[in-house]
Amino acid sequence: MAPTTASFDEIGYWSPNTASVDWCENNYVVSYYIAEFWNTISSLFIILLGELGLYLCPTKERRFKVTFRTIGIVGIGSTLFHGTLRHKMQLLDELPMIYAATALVFICVETKYGPQGRWFPIGLATWLALTTIFVSITGGKIQFYTFQASFGVLQLAIIYLTATLHHQQKPLILARGGQNHSxxxxxxxxxxxxxxxxxxxxxxxxxxxxxxxxxxxxxKWNPQLHAWWHVFSITGVYFSTLLIAYQHYVAKGLNPSVYLWKGFAPALTLDAKTLNKNAKLN
Incomplete structure (x- = not known):
């Protein structure tokens, strides 16, 4: 539905809604204390995958620790936002999404073009500060579409960078005698x-x-599509983050490969010999 409040919703503990968007789940149907019950419960899966990615990360590089931890924070913010439909809680959901996507863009750019110097993180931090302020002080459709545009640009940048890196690294992986999981x-x-x-x-x-x-x-029943969006979108983000990490490790000469942890969760492993040679990672 459009970013407005549905007329068929019930009144609950956190009423009235102050968020710039009210999703299609009927409010306060399951619990008087939870505005969107299924959207709230499904947000816990975001936290789970963020923590799983952090746990399975084959190195302790700060960039990946920050990225996976921020994804987990997105899940916490999403839980609070859908549970209350309050504007401040909405910011705790949306802003970490922008922060996590920006971290992935940073990794992609440095993987493709090499270290960019201090100007690059400073420039990204400045852009994040301005975006945070604007998204925080606006409301209604302006706030909603400003966030969507900002997040969309980051997603397109990630798609472009990972696609070009995929083609760029193909010959390198084959030359090393490895299998390309990209x-x-x-x-x-x-x-x-x-x-x-x-x-x-x-x-x-x-x-x-x-x-x-x-x-x-x-x-005759609500399929709770936004709750399923949480499940499938974070799964896609998890695959994307693995891809970006994979390409980063290829550029580092660490010969990464994909395996299924416990038989179901995709994760990365690194060649022990090359890992020992590159023990000091940024």
């Missing part, structure tokens, strides 16, 4: 995240037809 990660990241975006758009723009309670709804 394409495997790209395919899964794009497929899962694209599906997530589709159901996000349906939830946003076609809510009156799928909310299960409105007069125009063609469904």
């Amino acid at each position: 394409g495997w990660l790209i395919t899964r990241a794009l497929c899962v995240y694209s599906f997530a975006v589709i159901i996000w758009l349906i939830d946003l723009h076609l809510c009156e037809f799928i909310n299960g309670v409105g007069p125009n709804s063609v469904l």
